[in-house]
Amino acid sequence: MAAFPAQPDLSLRSYEGDTGTDRHDWAQLVLPVRGSLTLDIAGREGRLGVARAAYVPTQAWHTTIGDRPNQSLVLDVAGTDIPDCLADQLASEAFVPMAPPAMALVEYMRLLVEDGAPATGQLARWVPLLLDALGRQRPRPLSRLQATLAAAEESLGHPWTTALMAQHANLSPSRVHELFRAELGTTPRAWLAERRLARAREWLARTDRSIATIASDAGYGDQSGLTRAMREAMDTTPAAYRRQQRETATKIP
Incomplete structure (x- = not known):
């Protein structure tokens, strides 16, 4: 070190x-x-x-x-x-x-x-x-997206769209896009993709749930959808990522 x-x-x-x-x-x-x-x-x-x-x-x-x-x-x-x-x-x-x-x-x-x-x-x-x-720095006031982001995080398997998020937040889709850009520096679609991939990685690394179940619960529909997403973002597959994470964990004292 x-x-x-x-x-x-x-x-x-x-x-x-x-x-x-x-x-x-x-x-x-x-x-x-x-x-x-x-x-x-x-x-x-x-x-x-x-x-x-x-x-x-x-x-x-x-x-x-x-x-x-x-x-x-x-x-x-x-x-x-x-x-x-x-x-x-x-x-x-x-x-x-x-x-x-x-x-x-x-x-x-x-x-x-x-x-x-x-x-x-x-x-x-x-x-x-x-x-x-x-x-x-003073704490920021709660964002108008706060409840919607929390709801999406709790149910990533739900077929969220910008329109559905806007309805949940009682805002127009264009206003939701503005708030995502201003507060998170991203778009609703990109944020959902990032959160779904993060949750899938977490479950792959820390649970024994089947890859098909993880794919469904994270919002990919089926295992092939998760595999495509991981190949595009990380150049790996769910099975390979799980194996690599477990091998790394065994090496950490």
């Missing part, structure tokens, strides 16, 4: 496919600047976008999945450099909505990184400002 650098380290990274499971001796903030990606942190999976970051605590197992073009600033920082109260707050949330002040700081540093490695002094001043911005 690599040793943590003496100073916080910042890099601009892109992720492609499933990067495998990892953990390290430092905390990490993943701050997307383009596109979106999925991160599983100790069994909690969420979608990241330019308005939603993620916090990976020290020694937390995590997996990053890039299923579309993406780019993120990744800040590696010693856990002891983050105030305990903020570290507890970030760890409890895992996936952190980014208020405008924090987003502005991320965009500023992105420009510096793209122009070349920022000076040590610039990074040393930027990190406390970012942490302070994250600590000062």
Whole structure:
């Protein structure tokens, strides 16, 4: 395992496919600047976008999945450099909505990184400002999509469409599209596809349910539908993914 650098380290990274499971001796903030990606942190999976970051605590197992073009600033920082109260707050949330002040700081540093490695002094001043911005963020009001997203998550096997989601939320389909873009950085169709694939992966890795049952309950209709989706998104099959996950689990001490 690599040793943590003496100073916080910042890099601009892109992720492609499933990067495998990892953990390290430092905390990490993943701050997307383009596109979106999925991160599983100790069994909690969420979608990241330019308005939603993620916090990976020290020694937390995590997996990053890039299923579309993406780019993120990744800040590696010693856990002891983050105030305990903020570290507890970030760890409890895992996936952190980014208020405008924090987003502005991320965009500023992105420009510096793209122009070349920022000076040590610039990074040393930027990190406390970012942490302070994250600590000062106020909880967002509940989204008008909240109940609909929860209902869809509970019944992914239901034949959801944008029209049905709009009806559930008592909104027009066009307004639902606007809210998905503004709050989640995606479309209803893409969000459903991502959640169904995430749920299928979870069941394949952690249960003994048959692949046909998983496919039906996750909303694919039949096993061939799930197989097509996994081939397109991950270049694998349900059976191969289950086998790989179980082999990985046996190697983790």
